[in-house]
Amino acid sequence: MRPLDPRLLKYASATRGTLAAGALLAVLRTACVVAFSWLVTDVIVRAIAGEDLGSLGGTLLLLAGAVAARGLLLWATDAVAARGGARAVGQLRERLTAAIGKLGPGWVARRSSGDVTLVAGHGMEALEGYFAGYLPQLVATAVATPLLVLTIGWADLTSGIVLLVTLPLIPVFMVLVGWATQAAQKRQWRALSTLSSGFLDVVAGLSTLKLFGRQHRQEARIREVSDQYRVHTMKVLRMSFLSGFVLELVASLSVAVIAVTIGLRLLGGSLDLSVGLFVLLLAPEAFLPLRNVGASYHAAAEGMEAADRAFAVIEAADGVAEPVAAPGAPAGDGLVFEQVNVGYDGRTVVDGFTADVPPGVLAVLRAPSGAGKSSLVGAALGFVPAEGRILAGGRADADGRRGAIAWAGQRPGLVAGSIADNVALGDPAPDGAAVAEALRDAAVGELDPATELGAGGTGLSGGQAQRVAVARALYRLRTHGCRVLILDEPTSALDAATERRLLASVKRVAEQGAAVLVVSHRDAAAEAADRVIAVEAEEVSRVR
Structure with a gap:
């Protein structure tokens, strides 16, 4: 699955506004993070130098303002993602239903009604997790991570170099785990589609089954398909927990490497305390967006699988050319x-x-x-x-x-x-x-x-x-x-x-x-x- 499918921008125009607003909010949140780290560093360094609480009052007020601003921006990010996601999902569902209408009853008759319903219903609902969780983190990674790396490199070139070397390890592990997750997600979706279609078929034919006394035989089949879906769902969850552990481990080790280098240079006197403390506070924030992307990827995978199927239907409808009338005058109203x-x-x-x-x-x-x-x-x-x-x-x-x-x-x-x-x-x-x-x-x-x-x-x-x-x-x-x-x-x-x-x-x-x-x-x-x-x-x- 691509991080951002360009077809979303084409078929759900609200995605563009959500991305733009998310990018602006990500810049503001990054500014708050940098300000917070700098203010905390300033307060600690000045307190160690012996300044009293009265002289630190102004800085503490600014620090409280930075904390409040960051919290407000986080709330705004969630609100924009939820509302923009709802609009985008609504637009995509509208395009999907219009495409099904254009393809017509003949196309629907050749497919499982349960599968079509699953994509338009549960699948579109699952896509809301992509907009509410995954997409904001993806935008934050694209915006905040480069800004934080540049800020750390400007403050301490050595830490910036270490960060550039260790930071790519997270995307590498994300790709490796993502491939396995995508394959498992496809199997889970197929199992869910089979379960949905089978259950609808049983319900539709229940009167006939009861007439011939065969209704109980379907219990075993539904139980078997339900168990298959449970197994595939648990595999996806295991991969989700595994990937979360891997990402946390890599991020923690990377931050530890930066902390060790800063500690050694502080002991050697080659690095100022204010610089070292400022970099230490920013380093975890540089890894945080990538870690959040990895954690939210699994929640979004099901929705993107459904979106991919919806795109296939929409593109099939787009490929149906409108009949072109041959030249001639209209022949009345018949x-x-x-x-x-x-x-x-x-x-x-x-x-x-x-x-x-x-x-x-x-x-x-x-x-x-x-x-x-x-x-x-x-x-x-x-x-x-x-x-x-x-x-x-x-x-x-x-x-x-x-x-x-x-x-x-x-x-x-x-x-x-x-x-x-x-x-x-x-x-x-x-x-x-x-x-x-x-x-x-x-x-x-x-x-x-x-x-x-x-x-x-x-x-x-x-x-x-x-x-x-x-x-x-x-x-x-x-x-x-x-x-x-x-x-x-x-x-x-x-x-x-x-x-x-x-x-x-x-x-x-x-x-x-x-x-x-x-x-x-x-x-x-x-x-x-x-x-x-x-x-x-x-x-x-x-x-x-």
């Missing part, structure tokens, strides 16, 4: 595909797809499984890279298309909360009447909007969850002024009667002026459609 190509890993999934769904039309897209139906929906939403021209509501850019589309995917994507919260998801001021209307039009009006759901929408049947997702799309269509409605397999879990009710509602939505595209292989959907877009697999999916 949904338009013109020569659209979609591919993954060098394989073309959709090749040269062209279709037009004008306002007021209910169109059904029919194609065999694997022919790219969901890929076309993802391309329309801007979640899947595509070539060609896609328009939604007259907009060609991905953000503009997403703003014009109300969408319900194959997975309901419900969250813990009330049904009303799920229907009005993301709306800061939900409209209760619109929620109830959307539920009725989605053929699920019998549900109470106040009913609380568990994680993933537990408490509803598969068909009910599917229709609540459709209600969410209808709510968005009406309250956000969307011009296009896309439903991906909305009736796959419904019986024939409920399917007819839902399709009738969707038909009315189209008649009210929306461009509606339903992706479905069901005959009932095709019969209700104004336009059927039927694509053969060999026409849509070809391997180049």
Whole structure:
């Protein structure tokens, strides 16, 4: 792990202000340390010379002021680091969630939800330790240590040379211990990720496990993974204590070498007491920032491992190019595909797809499984890279298309909360009447909007969850002024009667002026459609 990852400055601009403020405070604290050491030296030397307490009063007041100023600066450093760190972590979490949104549901579906949640949640929280503990010490090392070395060298050249020879030993040991710590931290993070994902999978499938009487078999697995995480955590702690011991030992021996040389020269009369005492007071302070960096490194390692994973997600999103519309005039407020190509890993999934769904039309897209139906929906939403021209509501850019589309995917994507919260998801001021209307039009009006759901929408049947997702799309269509409605397999879990009710509602939505595209292989959907877009697999999916 690099001491300061430059990507932090790029993705969390608050880091720059935190660094600047920390550097200024480090200079002021160093000045207080030098003043404190000089004042203490002056008081001791003058007291040994026989001066009374009255004559030392002014110096003692200055000494008390230096102590108070140093304490105030330490408090200010902690406050700046905590507040700046909170802002930086917030910015990084915002960039992470925006990147996940840009990569889209397809990217999330190919990864463990537990791992993504772990990075965005616990990982970002662990990064606060980096800003609150490690970063201030790193800045202090970069600023205070050179200033103190120069001050000691100016006061006593011999001690300065000894300091320059012994000081690099601490970074050398820090690097050696840091390599081992980084490897152990990666293993600990993998164990935590495995534990998190496994536990979430067990919770999600607990009803199925209980149904078949296999819930108790998961206890051993969770216990085993938890024990692995405990073992890796204890290894990291052992390395932390070991590195702390090594750094303290090296620093103590280095200060002892300086003290011995000063003592011998004082006995020989070649060094003045005031100079020797001043250097002795400053020498431990020169090593202190490096020792603190080593001690706080381990607390920051977990957060930086999470940050590294967050950077990978953000950079992956940055690498997704926005689709560029081919030249041509906008084609109204409907949904338009013109020569659209979609591919993954060098394989073309959709090749040269062209279709037009004008306002007021209910169109059904029919194609065999694997022919790219969901890929076309993802391309329309801007979640899947595509070539060609896609328009939604007259907009060609991905953000503009997403703003014009109300969408319900194959997975309901419900969250813990009330049904009303799920229907009005993301709306800061939900409209209760619109929620109830959307539920009725989605053929699920019998549900109470106040009913609380568990994680993933537990408490509803598969068909009910599917229709609540459709209600969410209808709510968005009406309250956000969307011009296009896309439903991906909305009736796959419904019986024939409920399917007819839902399709009738969707038909009315189209008649009210929306461009509606339903992706479905069901005959009932095709019969209700104004336009059927039927694509053969060999026409849509070809391997180049």
